[in-house]
Amino acid sequence: MTFSERELQCFIAVAITGSLGRAAAQVHLAQPSLSRLVQRMETQLGQPLFDRTTRGMVLTEVGQVLFRHARHLLADMDTLRDELSAFRGLRRGVVRVGAVAAVMRGLVVNAAARMLEHSPAVRIDAREDVNSVLLQALDQREIDLVVTAGEISDEAFHCIGCCEYSDSFAVFCAYDHPIASKPALEEIFARQWVMPGSAFSPRVRFEALARSLGHKVCVGMETNSVEAMATMCQASQLLSWLPVPLMMPRVEQGLVRRLDVPALELRRHFWVYRRSRSLLSDAAREFLRHLPIHSCPSNDDVNLF
The missing domain is CATH 1.10.10.10 (Winged helix-like DNA-binding domain superfamily/Winged helix DNA-binding domain)
Incomplete structure (x- = not known):
């Protein structure tokens, strides 16, 4: 055959x-x-x-x-x-990278800029999405590398390392929202929220956090677009729970406020994965040289850097 x-x-x-x-x-x-x-x-x-x-x-x-x-x-x-083609001098290849929004707009973009400065013949295809969609794309060979929020226990994926970067989730509201800057949890959970779909990890984590505090989340709007969540928070009375780096530009412009709710602040770290049964292209290796990560112990990719 x-x-x-x-x-x-x-x-x-x-x-x-x-x-x-x-x-x-x-x-x-x-x-x-x-x-x-x-x-x-x-x-x-x-x-x-x-x-x-x-x-x-x-x-x-x-x-x-x-x-x-x-x-x-x-x-x-x-x-x-x-x-x-690289041997014939035609091109140095393409690296396809997927990441969640907060990392794509900071860590990945900065690494890509450094890579292109040193290797202008390499091209980067960047895909921004949620963890579950990115891992499916990695498994189906639509992308080469994933920067994901959280460790993955799946033999199909191989951990290259942990990023020298972390961010945190916090509660945000419109700048003119009547809620106090340091509200009680009872007041927080009496409000409606704009949230991603129930299958997405930020929603799952937030609802688990709420349950651990003895509260339920009242969702007023569902959307899987980070930009739509941030805009809805800015334009309505709905509260949001989003990565701080994504919301800081709106805070600085006086469009939203970050509420002081320590119990609902959660730090997250990021890991880089590739498929277990595949080799990294030269373009992917070149990108990794410019991505600040700590190599995992006993990692086969440790010599890449």
């Missing part, structure tokens, strides 16, 4: 779009040609890759296995091309 890179690309397009028509447009093939390509792959395997339904093309169990490995193979081929 051998499949070409082109065949794998076409297969993945059908799997993602669920439609021969949409996939054909994406891979620049006529729909009948794409249909024949998929049929040839199925004949070669001796098993169907898709169930043809009224809802479109749905992966079979065999198709799901091929889809998972095909994405990894194509990502590895892209990395190989980048590294081989």
